[in-house]
Amino acid sequence: EEKASMYERIGEELLHRLVDQFYKNVKNDPDLSPIFPDDLTETARKQKQFLTQFLGGPPLYTEEHGHPMLRKRHLPFPITPTRAKAWLRCMERAMDEVNFHGPLRDVFYYRLTLTAQHMVNTPEE
Template identity: 50%
Template sequence: MDSLRGKTIYEALGGPEGIRSLVEAFYPKVQQEPLLGPLFPEDITPVIEKQYLFLSQFFGGPPLYSEQYGHPMMRARHMPFPVTVERAEAWLGCMSRALAETVSDPELRAAVLERLKGPAYHFINS
């Protein structure tokens, strides 16, 4: 893909600042999404921070999440929550809108969404 040109997604997104911008654009959308909002705590700050750590690592940056919390084991961590196909798609929709706000390169937006589809659908448990 031309927009990555040997870079990790983490680097292409702008490193820590780019990941932070994406996560901060994403979570207000999640909170407003009727299928997702009720699954999250009112104080979403800790969730935002964990997502920042995880996406940094997931997209090829430093292993921030693992350093703080151990192996991500994201499917297991999501098991207490009813994750349906509809919720996975709503989550991806929120991410798509956040990417549209924070990433100008359409190829990079597509690569990020493609990379996130695997986990989003892997977490389905209901």
């Protein structure tokens, strides 16, 4: 018998609240806001799709946008080690703000640290 995916255990409602809170934090982050669009509605929509499949849920991102190729899609943006740390800090704060705690959070956050490191494409300015 298949165990429930991380996506099912977290649930769509919490995941969506987390992503919305995350982009509020991004908007207020001086290292990150300059490289993001002013309107983050579409960015948040895509991130919900991506994280759904990242956590073992339905492949919503791929269905609409094709293979994620995340590193390649991030190449237009100068992602320094400082920005990767800022991204992770915004996520950690968002997890606290939506009251997401426990082992599921820890595994999810750990996986995000690996992906964030992989996105770094520019040395420190």
